[in-house]
Amino acid sequence: MKKKNKSFVFAMCCMLLAGSLAACSSPSSEEQGSDSETNSKTKITYWTGDRHDSEFVKEVIDTFNQTNEDNIEVELVIKGDDFDQALDMSFQTSDPPDVIRVKENTIQTFYKKGFIAPIDEFLTDDIKEKFPLMEDLNSFDGQRYSLPNYGTTMRLIYNKELFAKAGIEQPPTTLDELVETAKKITEVGKESGAYGFAQNFKNPSSAFGRSARVIAEVSGYGGFGYDFKTARYDFTGFKLIIEAFKKMKDDGSMLPGVESLDIDPLRAQFAEGKIGMYLSFSxxxxxxxxxFPAKIDWAAAPVPSIDGQFNGASGFLGGQWLAISSESEHKEAAWKFLTYMYDESILQQYQEKGFGISMVPSVSAVAAKPEVNGIDGFLPNKYDGVWPVYPTVAVQGTKSDDAFFKYMLSGGDLDAIINDLNTRYNAALDSAIASGEVKAEPMADFNPLDLAGQYAE
Structure with missing residues (x-):
């Protein structure tokens, strides 16, 4: 009897242990529901290179993730100045994002590479009427690929306190004044670690795109070296601009280490009062x-031209914002996210918080002027205007921005550098025209001055 009892107890213990283990390993009905809900979510990724609006975008995406009734979850991925290269790699590895931030200087390239999908199938008549169609900026070959949100003006940003310390009353209006102002600021600020000028030369394309580009544009030259009147590339107009930059580098007026300076570290230094001037967007x-809450008194002013004369227009950039990846497996979910992001209430907040100046008429009509320090200097003026889109080409050898930056650091024959750029860029243009990749025809009556003032308030 004792033996039977022992066997019975042992069997019962085994059953209890087995039941206990099963309870530990099996999810409750509540957990099963939770897992099922997680698995049914449609997850999409949004890639952007923008950091100035990152906190706001994070907030609105969090709200979307929590409130949308389609069980869509958006992952925000913020890339740095390597955005274009990272996007190229993502398509090569078959792991691209679902939604892509496109800009006026990238959307044409992304379109040609087949990275973005047309959105016409999603557009209602109301959307078509509300959002301006801009050929070669958000529309290609009769199809739309993005919708506008905001435009950005380009200005000289300067430290008013360092200007006052150096006895400078007005921002520079010519290249000579730019060089001289940077030198004076450096002379009075060097002991405290402040220098006259800086630009984010870790990425020469980004740096010159914020600076040399707009100086050329207000002086009457295409900001990317393309002459719309002749339909040829001609970088001659950049000669005096690049020479001025080299002077500031050579005389020690630039912040030490600009060769490795990215835009956010530059902003951080400016906010601390270590940089007198730089050029950038609104x-x-x-x-x-x-x-980067500024610890200084600062302002924005119109960019200097080459000689003080305004013969063109300061690029008012925009016309696009979000696009859907051609490789996305969740295009409908991506469109629902775009619909949310393009809601007027969000676009209105975007302007009112100072992230950009709306290019959507229904939004600009009701949005209040941003209550943001320094915004007054960025509001559209009589010199701002939208330039035509230049043809992008696959040039062989060193690109113009890299060639100009190398000259800034090492010197050389700038005339020869410019002649070489003209030769190689026009050869690439001729090849692209011959293959049908681009169209480039002379605009005999093109006058850059006609572009200015279109968006002035």
Whole structure:
């Protein structure tokens, strides 16, 4: 009997242990429901290179993730100045994002590479009427690929305190004044670690795209070296601009280490009072409001021209914002996310928080002027205008921005450098025209001055 009892107890223990283990390993009905809900979510990724608006975008995406009724979850991925290269790699490895931030200088390239999908099938008549169609900026070959949100003006951003310390009353209006102003600021600020000028030369394309480009544009030259009147590349107009930059580098007026300076570290240094001037977009107003709260008194002014004469227009950039990846397996979910992001209430907040100046008429009509320090200097003026889109070409050898930056650092024969750029870029243009990749025809009556003032308030 004792033996039977022992066997019975042992069997019962085994059953209890087995039941206990099963309970530990099997999810409750509540957990099963939770797992099922997680597995049914449609997850999409949004890649952007923008950082000036990152906190705001994070907030609105969090709200979308929590409130949308389609069980869509968006992952925000913020890339740095290597955005284009990272996107190229993502398509090569078959792991691209679902939604892509496109800009006026990238959307044409992404379109040609087949990275973005047309959105016409999703567009209602109301959307078509509300959002301006801009050929070669958000529309290609009769199809739309993006919708506008905001435009950005380009300005000289300067430290008013360092200007006053150096006895400078007005921002520079010519290249000579730019060089001289940077030198004076450096002379009075060097002991405290402040220098006259800086630009984010870790990425020469980004740096010159914020600076040399717009100086050329207000002086009457295409900001990317393309002459719309002749339909040829001609970088001659950049000669005096690049020479001025080299002078500031050579005389020690530039912040030490600009060769490895990225845009956010530059902003951080400016906010601390270590940089007298730099050139950039209107997004900077929002940056110094939230991302890098400025500890100095600063302002924005029209960019200097080569000789003080304004013969063109300061590029008012925009016309696009979000696009859907051609490789996305969740295009409908991506469109629902775009519909949310393009809601008027969000676009209105975007302007009112100082992240950009709306290019959507229904939004600009009701949006209040941003209550952001420094925004006044960025509002559209009589010199701002939208330039035509230049043809992008696959040039062989060193690109113009890299060639100009190398000259800034090492010197050389700038005339020869410019002649070489003209030769190689026009050879690439001729090849692209011959293959049908681009169209480039002379605009005999093109006058850059006619572009200015279109968006002035």
């Amino acid at each position: 997004a900077e107003a929002g940056v110094y409001q939230s991302q």
